[in-house]
Amino acid sequence: MNTIDIDRILSQFEIIGQVQSVAPLGEGLINDTYRVATAGDQAPDYVLQRINNAVFQDVDLLQHNIEVVTAHIRRKLEAAGTDDVERKVLQLVKARDGKTYYRDDEGRYWRVTVFIPDSFTHQAVTPQSAFDAGKAFGQFEQMLVDVPEQLGETIPDFHNMELRMRQLREAAQRDAVGRLDAVRGIIDELERDADWMCQAERLYREGKLPKRICHCDTKVNNMLFDSQGRVLCVIDLDTVMPSFIFSDYGDFLRTGANLTTEDDPDESHVGFNAEIFKSFTTGYLESALSFLTPIEVEHLPYAVALFPFMQCVRFLADYINGDTYYKVKYATHNLDRARNQLALYRDVRRHDAMMADFINKLL
Numbered sequence: 001m002n003t004i005d006i007d008r009i010l011s012q013f014e015i016i017g018q019v020q021s022v023a024p025l026g027e028g029l030i031n032d033t034y035r036v037a038t039a040g041d042q043a044p045d046y047v048l049q050r051i052n053n054a055v056f057q058d059v060d061l062l063q064h065n066i067e068v069v070t071a072h073i074r075r076k077l078e079a080a081g082t083d084d085v086e087r088k089v090l091q092l093v094k095a096r097d098g099k100t101y102y103r104d105d106e107g108r109y110w111r112v113t114v115f116i117p118d119s120f121t122h123q124a125v126t127p128q129s130a131f132d133a134g135k136a137f138g139q140f141e142q143m144l145v146d147v148p149e150q151l152g153e154t155i156p157d158f159h160n161m162e163l164r165m166r167q168l169r170e171a172a173q174r175d176a177v178g179r180l181d182a183v184r185g186i187i188d189e190l191e192r193d194a195d196w197m198c199q200a201e202r203l204y205r206e207g208k209l210p211k212r213i214c215h216c217d218t219k220v221n222n223m224l225f226d227s228q229g230r231v232l233c234v235i236d237l238d239t240v241m242p243s244f245i246f247s248d249y250g251d252f253l254r255t256g257a258n259l260t261t262e263d264d265p266d267e268s269h270v271g272f273n274a275e276i277f278k279s280f281t282t283g284y285l286e287s288a289l290s291f292l293t294p295i296e297v298e299h300l301p302y303a304v305a306l307f308p309f310m311q312c313v314r315f316l317a318d319y320i321n322g323d324t325y326y327k328v329k330y331a332t333h334n335l336d337r338a339r340n341q342l343a344l345y346r347d348v349r350r351h352d353a354m355m356a357d358f359i360n361k362l363l
């Protein structure tokens with residue numbers, strides 16, 4: 001993407017100040033993100049994103065969800081007298097036509113938010129920031145219990161484990177690029193636990209498990225921290241939609257409590273960090289216990305296992321399909337990620353009893 005293009009895109013939005021530089025930002029695997037720096041102290045910096053509309057096919061619905069959610073959170077923070085609200089919720093910048101996105105001549109979709117000053121993302125957490133993050137996600141879900149509109153699913157059945165298993169089986173059946181032979185062992189291992197992992201969908205069908213508005217992409221690097229390491233807010237709101245609370249609780253621990261990054265190719269580095277589990281869970285239950293049902297609480301250890309398992313299934317399916325979904329940097333990147341997540345899943349399962357015990361003591 002050259003500067004001319006970016007300038008032309010930015011000129012479609014109601015931004016103030018003189019654009020000084022545009023540089024790639026963050027580690028997202030789906031959208032392309034840039035930081036737009038402006039000259040002087042008067043104008044804010046901005047975040048420009050190209051929305052991946054192969055993944056998010058209904059951009060209108062996507063942006064509508066984000067508008068509703070950010071406005072709702074802003075009202076709640078203001079009503080609670082929170083200081084520094086501007087740094088605690090994302091602010092969308094309108095395009096010239098009043099929409100919160102712009103479709104360019106080539107059919108690419110763009111959006112702009114105000115960059116939150118002195119904010120940082122991290123790939124790892126300390127016990128203290130895990131506790132804060134737990135509390136923040138519980139509060140996030142709590143603020144959204146009375147969101148004034150029904151939100152649509154920006155990716156239908158996003159965290160539906162039955163669907164993810166079906167997609168893996170279909171990928172294996174097609175074997176589009178001849179990678180199946182190398183991964184049969186992993187598939188067999190996943191199949192052994194697949195039925196257990198799909199229990200949330202069954203509980204939902206039986207009317208025993210609710211869906212609530214969740215963030216659904218709570219990995220560590222989707223959270224902004226200030227320079228002292230305190231949580232500011234949750235970003236990357238594309239996947240905010242109705243789901244099981246397991247999504248937010250489990251996906252945070254999938255990244256936060258892994259002893260290494262999700263794509264570390266050396267499995268011996270992978271492991272479940274029990275200390276992070278404990279601090280995150282303590283924070284989460286402090287804010288979420290007021291609205292969680294007993295069946296949700298009882299299944300939290302299941303949620304910790306579900307997300308590395310599901311992510312393994314998704315990375316592996318993408319590997320078999322020839323890397324059509326996630327950004328990859330080398331040929332076996334998705335395979336390394338899948339192996340990493342499977343190793344994490346195994347280690348989480350070694351902690352089943354500890355997790356249940358710990359949660360019971362908190363109640």
Ligand code: GN1
Binds near residue numbers: 055217219236262311
């Ligand atoms: C994607 O966009 P990003 O990188 O924050 C993905 C998540 C996965 C994650 C794995 C819309 O998140 O579901 O958990 O990669 N988002 C989508 O790192 O598929």
Ligand code: MG
Binds near residue numbers: 027221222
């Ligand atoms: Mg992200």
